[in-house]
Amino acid sequence: MAAPVLETENLVKIYGRGETRFDALKGINLEIGKGESVAVVGKSGSGKSTLMHLLALLDGPTHGVVALEGRPTGDLSAKELNELRNSAFGFVFQQFFLTPNQSVLENVTLPLKIAGVPAAERKRRGLEVLEQLEMADKADNKATDLSGGQKQRVVIARALINDPSVIFADEPTGNLDSATSNVVEDILFGLNRDKGITLVVVTHDEDLARRCSRQVYLVDGQIVPSLEKAPGDAAPREEDRHPWAQQPSDATGPVRVAGPATGEVITLSQADAAAIARAAQEPARPGRHAAPAPSTPDQPGATA
Incomplete structure (x- = not known):
């Protein structure tokens, strides 16, 4: 993998x-290399959006480290975080988050305005990026006058305006029909391929995830090697609740696992199950940023 642009070490987020x-x-321990396209995949409540918010410096962890280009971000001031986020990242959200009564050009150039770029330069760069996305003729239109696909193109233009190193896309095609979704996906993966922009996609769409060069699967706030729903299982059986202890050492079939929070049953290969079992018995890795392993509620210093 290429040198990591984003890293996490022993990342924990606790609410309430x-x-x-x-x-x-x-x-969570994760590295995302420069120029990668990575899908963070999981069902509602798995932690995928929380992970994206921490990677994108939109929120802070309870424990652990997020590093950008090898630099831990935990000690940065609010102003430094805002400036770093505005310059390094672009965002494409399912909900668009466009200001309805402003023009397309004003929406696209908002990050430049926040950064203090003069009006003439904002207009030049805004029209340039709109031209790339075949939206220059809509520059003076209000955001309310656009179709869903056009709005998402405007969002992508806004994400590109500061020449980011990473684009975060949170369910980027969730509000679009299939034909428009394919166009938007082609644009995002074209930017990844042609400009080397790192693409982090948060999705439950398996087809979209497969277009990425790598998939990171989350279940109940933890990374697992792969997921496959066990057919015909509506609820976990008692013998499925602790597969690491109950699976015979010479078993050859798939291991069935029940997520403790959702109760959803998944199947893992023997190799993946053994790897998770070993990881569960080992302390969290120290990592090069020396993030401490998180305390559990029963340990001194645990934070709730």
């Missing part, structure tokens, strides 16, 4: 405390 406590991420 006591009876309302929810552990959204449970010690």
